[in-house]
Amino acid sequence: MKFRVTSVAWEDCSQSLGAACILVEDWLAASLSGASFGEGIDQVSFVVVSLDEDAQANAVQAAGFHKLGRYTDPIHSRLVRYLSYGLSLPYGQALPLSVSEAVVIIGALIQAKSCIRPKRLPKGYDYQRLSESLGAAAKVLATSA
Numbered sequence: 001m002k003f004r005v006t007s008v009a010w011e012d013c014s015q016s017l018g019a020a021c022i023l024v025e026d027w028l029a030a031s032l033s034g035a036s037f038g039e040g041i042d043q044v045s046f047v048v049v050s051l052d053e054d055a056q057a058n059a060v061q062a063a064g065f066h067k068l069g070r071y072t073d074p075i076h077s078r079l080v081r082y083l084s085y086g087l088s089l090p091y092g093q094a095l096p097l098s099v100s101e102a103v104v105i106i107g108a109l110i111q112a113k114s115c116i117r118p119k120r121l122p123k124g125y126d127y128q129r130l131s132e133s134l135g136a137a138a139k140v141l142a143t144s145a
Helices: 010-034 055-064 099-114 125-145
Strands: 002-009 043-050 066-073 079-087
Touching: 002 010, 002 125, 010 043, 010 099, 043 055, 043 099, 055 079, 079 099, 099 125
Parallel strands: 002 043, 043 079
Antiparallel strands: 066 079
16 A cells, blocks of 8 residues: 655745655655555545635635545556545645644644545445554654644
8 A cells, every 4th residue: 555645825925845755655655655444446645735825715726626536646557546545734834834843733633534534435444443553653653743
């Protein structure tokens, strides 16, 4: 299982968010790399969206990243099935954040979002276990940052 964390943000806050996303992705990969949650999903992605000052408008843009899908890996030419989440962090809140503060907030957003079961999941996929594992990893990350 691979974990990906990335951001879609304006240039003035993208550096701190980008650096925080790398740290969170590395943490998730290190703490959950050997875990198996069943068949059907190869990658879990989190996209931090910070484009609009208005929290509601930003949440609408983040909702576009909530999906279960697949793509062909351009390097290995194999099908990758993924579950993606959009994490809404309004622009006004993201702008003044340092990298360590952004890590804590992204961890909290992952913990909150993973509690909500997606509408579509492959048969036999243990989402409850994934949710608990993501929540525990995000909680440890938030306290250690």
